[in-house]
Amino acid sequence: MPHGVTRGPAGRLVGSPWEVPMPGSSGATPSAPSRRECLDAEGRTARPTPHVLPLTAAQRKIWLAEQDASGAHEAYRISQCAHLHGPVDTGLFEAAMRQVLAEADTLRVRITATPDGPVQEVHPAADSAWACVDVSGEPDPHGAARRWIAADMAEPIDLAHGPLFRCALIALRADHWLCYLSAHHVVADGYSLFLITRRFTRVYALLAAGEPVGASPFGSLADLVKADLDYRSSPRYAADGAYWKRTFSDPPAPAPLPARPAPTDGRQGTDSGYLAEQALRVSGERPLARPEALQKAALAAGIARSRFLCAAAAVYAHRLTAAPEVVIGLAVTGRPQRALMTTPGVLHNIVPLRLRVHSGMPLAELLTQVDRAMNEAVAHQRYPGEDLARDLGLPGSIASRFSLIVNVMPLGRPLSMGGIPCTVSGVHVAAGRPACLKLLALDRRDGAGLRLDVQATREQYTRADLADHQRRLLLLLDAMATADPHRHVGALHSGNLSNA
Numbered sequence: 001m002p003h004g005v006t007r008g009p010a011g012r013l014v015g016s017p018w019e020v021p022m023p024g025s026s027g028a029t030p031s032a033p034s035r036r037e038c039l040d041a042e043g044r045t046a047r048p049t050p051h052v053l054p055l056t057a058a059q060r061k062i063w064l065a066e067q068d069a070s071g072a073h074e075a076y077r078i079s080q081c082a083h084l085h086g087p088v089d090t091g092l093f094e095a096a097m098r099q100v101l102a103e104a105d106t107l108r109v110r111i112t113a114t115p116d117g118p119v120q121e122v123h124p125a126a127d128s129a130w131a132c133v134d135v136s137g138e139p140d141p142h143g144a145a146r147r148w149i150a151a152d153m154a155e156p157i158d159l160a161h162g163p164l165f166r167c168a169l170i171a172l173r174a175d176h177w178l179c180y181l182s183a184h185h186v187v188a189d190g191y192s193l194f195l196i197t198r199r200f201t202r203v204y205a206l207l208a209a210g211e212p213v214g215a216s217p218f219g220s221l222a223d224l225v226k227a228d229l230d231y232r233s234s235p236r237y238a239a240d241g242a243y244w245k246r247t248f249s250d251p252p253a254p255a256p257l258p259a260r261p262a263p264t265d266g267r268q269g270t271d272s273g274y275l276a277e278q279a280l281r282v283s284g285e286r287p288l289a290r291p292e293a294l295q296k297a298a299l300a301a302g303i304a305r306s307r308f309l310c311a312a313a314a315v316y317a318h319r320l321t322a323a324p325e326v327v328i329g330l331a332v333t334g335r336p337q338r339a340l341m342t343t344p345g346v347l348h349n350i351v352p353l354r355l356r357v358h359s360g361m362p363l364a365e366l367l368t369q370v371d372r373a374m375n376e377a378v379a380h381q382r383y384p385g386e387d388l389a390r391d392l393g394l395p396g397s398i399a400s401r402f403s404l405i406v407n408v409m410p411l412g413r414p415l416s417m418g419g420i421p422c423t424v425s426g427v428h429v430a431a432g433r434p435a436c437l438k439l440l441a442l443d444r445r446d447g448a449g450l451r452l453d454v455q456a457t458r459e460q461y462t463r464a465d466l467a468d469h470q471r472r473l474l475l476l477l478d479a480m481a482t483a484d485p486h487r488h489v490g491a492l493h494s495g496n497l498s499n500a
Helices: 033-042 057-067 090-103 141-154 190-208 221-232 235-247 291-301 305-321 338-342 363-379 385-392 463-482
Strands: 051-054 077-085 109-114 117-122 129-134 165-173 176-184 280-282 325-332 349-356 404-410 415-417 420-429 437-443 450-457
Touching: 051 221, 057 117, 057 221, 077 141, 077 190, 090 129, 090 165, 090 190, 117 221, 141 165, 141 176, 176 190, 190 404, 190 415, 190 420, 221 235, 221 338, 235 349, 235 385, 291 305, 291 463, 305 325, 305 349, 305 363, 305 404, 305 437, 305 450, 305 463, 325 363, 349 363, 349 385, 420 437, 437 463, 450 463
Parallel strands: 129 165, 325 404, 404 437
Antiparallel strands: 051 117, 077 176, 077 420, 109 117, 165 176, 280 450, 325 349, 415 420, 437 450
């Protein structure tokens, strides 16, 4: 049994799940007094009293959508798993997490309804739920971890009382741990989890070395909310709206990928990943066969690897729909300003890429079109899709026009917790029930390249469907990476859909 962890029956966490806010350490406490002093020396402390802020536009969209949801709690959860290979000090782990909770305002938020609409209160106490779980003695530790996470993902979150952020350290072996982070999507987006993970690993390393944790790198949630409100009344908002109205003055007809009702086949996670598939199905991450070829092709073309993925999505949608124009939803951070890039919170958006595709188009021409469209979309990324739909007189959201959604999550340099490698291996980014396939790509900078996960609603696709779509998309990406730039996209191989 890993040192410092008390094991409950069948791998359950010690104590009642999430019943008390941040209980005392489940394991060893930091042995050196200087570690506590390090936390107090320079670290930012939480505010002494709650303060009330309006929601950002992205938060309000999620809050309103959840009011119409019927029991799909996990459809508005964002979760992440990371593997830790080494001897984790559970006391240091908890101390580091407490420090990050004190620094990140959004992790201490509660959402309440008022006569004037929903508001968020930032509470001073770091009262998010924490658990230390040992499944190392189970016959199948990985399966036990998946079941524990699936049960947590199925638990409802009370927005008014919280906690809205949860963390668990799961012992698979004495030298192999799983760090599970989960939050309601109304308080954190994918980029926020990246910021939190990066800061957490840094704080753990500093505490392990007996050094001060330093000042918090995070901006305040109040400043982030103010920036969002200021944007809505700025000339930039008007200019962004004008750009999108020009781009979609004659919107193409919807080109949804063919789908069919899927039978219910259980609600456990996939064999290849830890995160639960409740409202969503996930295929599990898979790498490219030749990641070095994609990197070489991107360098030769002078564009980012993400452009190839969006181009592959456009070709794939065209092949399955025969539409001459497709609209790909591109997930963006909604943070064009440097100051916003340091603040956890919810600003994310999904912007539409309008792309022309035909089988006789040279690959180089498609990549140039995609690169230009993505550059322009990112330059105007803050304009909400609901506002664009209203401007165009479309019912609902512009998302109804998407054939696919692409979300590329750059993971930056490899992370380490004081010499313990930290590898993010699963991300579940849910924003309700998407009406189309969602391609989630983890873009690693450690030589592993892109790893692709395909997500969709349980009602539309079976696991076999997603596996087929994932296989074909990876084949298409590999073909694009090794093809002559002048080759027609219609000649690129992507295999056959086995169950079509």
